[in-house]
Amino acid sequence: MDDNKQKIHFIAIGGAVMHNLAVALKKDGHIITGSDDEIFDPSRSTLEAHGLLPASNGWDTGKIHAGLDVVILGMHARKDNPELLKAQELGLKIVSFPEYIYQRSIDKQRIVVAGSHGKTTITAMIIHVLNFFNRNFDYVIGARVPGVEYTVRLSDNAPIIIIEGDEYLSSPLDPTPKFLRYQHHIGIISGIAWDHANVFPTEEEYVKQFDRFADQTPKGGILIYCEQDPMALMIGKKERSDTLEISYKSHPQTSDNNGQFFITNGKEKYPVKVFGSHNFQNLSAAKEVLKKIGISQEQFFEAITTFKGAAGRLEKISENNTTVVFKDFAHAPSKVRATVKAVKEIHPSRELVACFELHTFSSLNKKFIPQYKDSMKAVQTPIVYFNPEKVKEKNLEALSETDVKAAFANPSLIVFTDAAKLKDFLLQQSWKNKNLLLMSSGNFGGLNLIELSEKIVS
Template sequence: MKIHFIAIGGSVMHQLAIALKRKGYIVTGSDDEIFEPAKGNLEKEGILPAEMGWFPAKIEPALDAVILGMHAKADNPELQRAGELALPIYSFPEYIYQESRDKTRVVVGGSHGKTTTTAMIMNVLKDAGRDFDYLVGARLEGFSQSVNITQAPVIVCEGDEYPASTLEKRPKFHFLFPHIAVLTGIAWDHINVFPTFDNYLEQFRIFIDKIEPGGVLIYNETDEVLARLVKEQTGKKALRTIGYGVPEHRIENGITVVTLEGQSGSLKVFGEHNLLNLHAAYLVARELGVGTAEFLKGMASFSGAAKRLELLAANDSVNIYRDFAHAPSKVKATIRAVKTQFPGRRLIAVLELHTYSSLNEQFLSEYKGSLDPADDAVVFYSRHALELKRLPPLPVEKVRAEFGKPGLVVIQDREELRAWLMRESFKNVNLLLMSSGNYDGLDVTALSAEVI
């Protein structure tokens, strides 16, 4: 097979290119800029483009497929050449499906928790010695790649609702056609892509409709919106459904112990949202033939995905966590998890507004009360982020009013944020840093070491 990647340098695109190269395919690619770690990874595999730019001459009739990355625009000269030659052009998820037609496909979707749930399933299957392929949106301990494509009989995919490519505006998870589907919950976000809540809901209705005949849908029945949607949608087709909730558990000296089918095991992760994710992962593992004891053994070593309640640093007096939380539902769940796990500790929560939705005045009201459980809270956003997203200035007083938390600190300058944190007392404290960005370039790893 000869495969060409347009925009090969993407964080997941280059991982797929490497996976196909290792499978024995002839892989080429182009991009107008490639950054680390993609650059080094591609170079190591011998598939880094010799020079940056777009070269229509690379698009030849002998190609079996052209895979189009999100970074590529509709007027890309290589894309236009592929169209002229009538070559098969795939978005990333469309091609994943082509490679997994004969596999049992597991797809984890939902507004939150899908990366962690996917990672839990992967960790358990690996620990159990099962052969499987995967696609996940984060770095995971024990896995060198975030994409793997082999001859394995099963593939486990994180399926998100963002558009598949510049040509294909439908969500990625509409193209994966699962045999085993998971929906972790529905909480409206991405207002630049889905302008209304009903438009967002429609994407999940379509996803359910895409489940293969005779398949199973595993869903979070504690989410009222999702439970109602599943009831409405599954009445229209033959589909097995399994609802899940928070499993039986207890906290012993800051360690969560979970009980499933009368068997118990200790966890490295914590929080009700992670227990929900674990229950979904367990039900998937059971569908794939993994027993309860085997599952708990695999979960005992699971330390979480990168930036998902990731412990950056700790001593006897302070724990510093980094989390990807940015949408209101994710912020609420993450803060609640830390506060519940460590009820005797003061919680300092720092939230960066970085996405288009979070920086939009019309969406801010969705955050009302989200920071309330924190003892001290900071909302940070940079003027630079607003400029990049072509949004108007966001008034500090508007942010304070919409969050509605007394004493909320609002900061717009990176160095001011750093100075505020370094003035704090970190005795018997948990510091929670929540962001899908990087606090306008603040080195949180170095900051954490300094706090410790």
């Protein structure tokens, strides 16, 4: 084996970025092992396809030995994880995946896309355009992009790397937000709305992390921020010496009677497959970044017309002449509001049934859920689903139907705690001239959303 190839073990290999990083490193010739106590799709299928799926769930100290070059520790593990304890005992090199990515890209220009919402789509747009023009670059993104086989690429010769920068903590041993570990040259802040209440108990503490990110912009570096987001504007306008600060807003756009959307540049119109005012903000952000790395405005317009969106982000999963079923990863209050608004914009005359799953620690936290107030106000049939067992697993105070209705401040809200009953309710509806929006970072208690949506539109 090449001297540069390493033996690398992943603790909590099933994470969204962790499993894709493991695949990327195996493709690069490294010897990869990993463990996790539970692995779900799409991580499970991807790991299995590449021969990296652990033989069984759980932790195995036998995989930790002195011959390992590095142990990459995922946030899902705990400080008392037996594999971690053994790695510490052996004095092995232990890093979080953001640290590892930084070390692999230390000689590259690092572009980090941060924000409570929009960062996946902005990153996906940048990747799409660079691929369109066959540029050589590396990337890390948290969702699949049509036409891009893998979500992580780390090479030895690419001069730049595009990174989706999450504000969540790096690892159980490192409470630093991931986006600070990348040490960007060009940083983007798409918008800021309080999330991750389990580690940022107040809005002030959460916003402070983005201020630290902006302050980290080096001399000669660039900070790009959305001027239509109050918090991003406040942080972006702060004076920083020897840095270039660029604001952006929603790109001018129009639509026709067929529901086709266009971005406009003077008298020129370019058809695009994305919709919703937040996506036209995302589009402007991507354009500003690409201008700084050699993609002209004309090239951007040419390439973006073929962008289909990132997987799970306002994704159409079934449709007929009168009904569309959308799936979206929305889980934070700001994402729910933006997603509902976007679907209403594309079909203003259709009724909207929107079903949102409370799944994350924050969304199941009785103190946090009032942040969702009025987020589904524009929905004709608003539905919230949650699994009471998940609340128990997270050691949170029990939630009742009354608690949820009060938090959303929506008297017409329907609450389900049984996935089978939710499915039955949706199948019993009349779907003529009506759309369905499914929003979750989970899986609605294991519902097969493709099968459900096909029954709805059939």
